[in-house]
Amino acid sequence: MLSDDGLSDDDVDEIVFKAAGNGDHRGAAATLEALAERSETHSERVTRASLLVDAGSQYGLADDWDEAIRCYRAAVADGGKCPVDPRVWLHDGLLRNGQQDDAAALRAELKASRSVDPGVYEAVAESLESIGLLTDAHAWFTMGYHRCEHATVPDFMLDLLLVGRRRVRVALGYPTDDLDEVAEDYMETVGG
Secondary structure, eight states: OOBTTBOOHHHHHHHHHHHHHHOOHHHHHHHHHHHHTOGGGOOSSSOHHHHHHHHHHHHHHTTOHHHHHHHHHHHHHHOOOOSSOTHHHHHHHHHHTTOHHHHHHHHHHHHHHTOOOHHHHHHHHHHHHHTTOHHHHHHHHHHHHHHHTTSSOOHHHHHHHHHHHHHHHHHHTOOOOHHHHHHHHHHHHHHO
């Protein structure tokens, strides 16, 4: 599993897929945490911080949000490279653990950072949507689109923000607008 270059994404995926098959998310989380503490396992793509985020996700799947939050906080403190800002996963864990005030403070911090990564906005919006905060989710999908529309990002990531925005707007009973039409065009293109 471990090459001279450290862990690969495939190595991490193997741990995650095995847990998905056998349901041992706690075991996978413990394995990922142990790998995070072994610097020789780290690579350019698989960092201590990213392994801690993956461990937190496994604890979340085991419905152990205290442990998930602990891992996410450690990933944030680490400051290492992650595919998406680890604060979005900490935000999700706080929401799911009923720590609304802490989640709101972290949302304010994320908003102030003015990221141009659509993944940040999508993750925050979907977390808000998952617990029924649809107006807030709508704001994050919309803000993400506008902050990222001129950034150097793949078009499909912008389209995914608009698809999420459209889904929330339908749930809220909002009338169709120009951005909803872009989302519908995208869904027709990929759907058929």
